Amino acid sequence: MTSTEQSLSGRIALVTGATSGIGRATAIQLARQGAGVIVHGRDADRGEQVVAEIAQEGGKARFLTADLSDPTEIRRLADEAGEGGEVDVLVNNAGISWFGPTADLDVATYDALFDANVRAPYFLVAALAPRMAANGGGSIVNVASMAGTIGLAGGAAYGGTKATLTAMTRAWAAEFSPSGVRVNAVAPGPVFTAADPERIEALGATTLLGRAAQADEIAQVITFLSSPAAAYVTGTTVAADGGRTAI
Template structure:
């Protein structure tokens, strides 16, 4: 093992949903550890702005704009990315949240949520793994959630999608570990992001969250970086099929 097993120098990482929020924070963390990062999303302009922020800090950042919910677009997008170099690390981060009472949840919204949160993880990981397997190495990190483990009113479909990602992560381990791949999950708790802005600005919800979480506060997106680097690096060479919860202790207590 290298003298610094957390060093990602010489590695190339693809991060989906990387135009903002958690995805961009994870891209920055991997870049700071030495990786060249490729930012994915549907909005090329947003991706270019995010990449420029990283380049300003002296990091290597490319963009790859394609829709992860479209299997044909994924195949073409991954082919284009790999034509420029190997993908050593994949972070499956793209995701959405939709809230409604379960009895009123629209079927088309269910389909949209599952395509983004679950189907896309399968499409992208499968396409990338087909390149990793012949090389006998690769790191895949699927972004799960505390809702992989816990339910809350109004978000049952989201919890179902993230629970499925947790089990898909284990399935990927079962199929691909023998080929030298490590596939793990990273499960954030409640973090201050654009997707959670309405909850952050809701005094009643924030008070509940701070009382419910042993750490007593919202998470900051940069606090996910250390766990992501660990799972993307040689430091986790015998960690496989696991989900690391970064939640301020929420899932540890009742």
């Protein structure tokens, strides 16, 4: 790797939900940029596999587990993440989705959606952004969704969580950017990850590019926003959706 490729050399990045999908791809790309990556998730086997993959490429990573539906675990994760040095980059990627008729969504699943997609990023930012500010700055990237912008039948609650996350992104940018902490979001369109491939493929066909994305294509945008290459970018939500929200 050349020095220009390693834009995050010496930085520490915490990627939530890095045991799978977009988070995994992001952890690998951030490590290629020289960051020491904290791979977070619940599944320790998959987490250690990501750590091993990064190590094989010559990168640095460690795994931390936490169930983000539990606020006590969120606090513990934030504390443990800071043990090897302050976190410079936080990628709030972990999340869950649910699609179906509004009348079919039970209260427990509704709460689980908002706990994972809204409450967890909120309290991770609450724990880490002030520390980043005290440390001279940092970058936070929240993984939202095009479902937060367009009306997808069956996606009212999920879209609600992601629209909330983009609103919080703007407010956090206003709160923390003056202290050097940039806060942005990426709003992916359909991405081939763990979720139902047929639904993803059908949604992909409705985009201007006529296809769904690979996780790496979203990770590229997250990595850009995390890095000094995006030094003048804060408070924005970047659509990585094959043009779907342009129409």
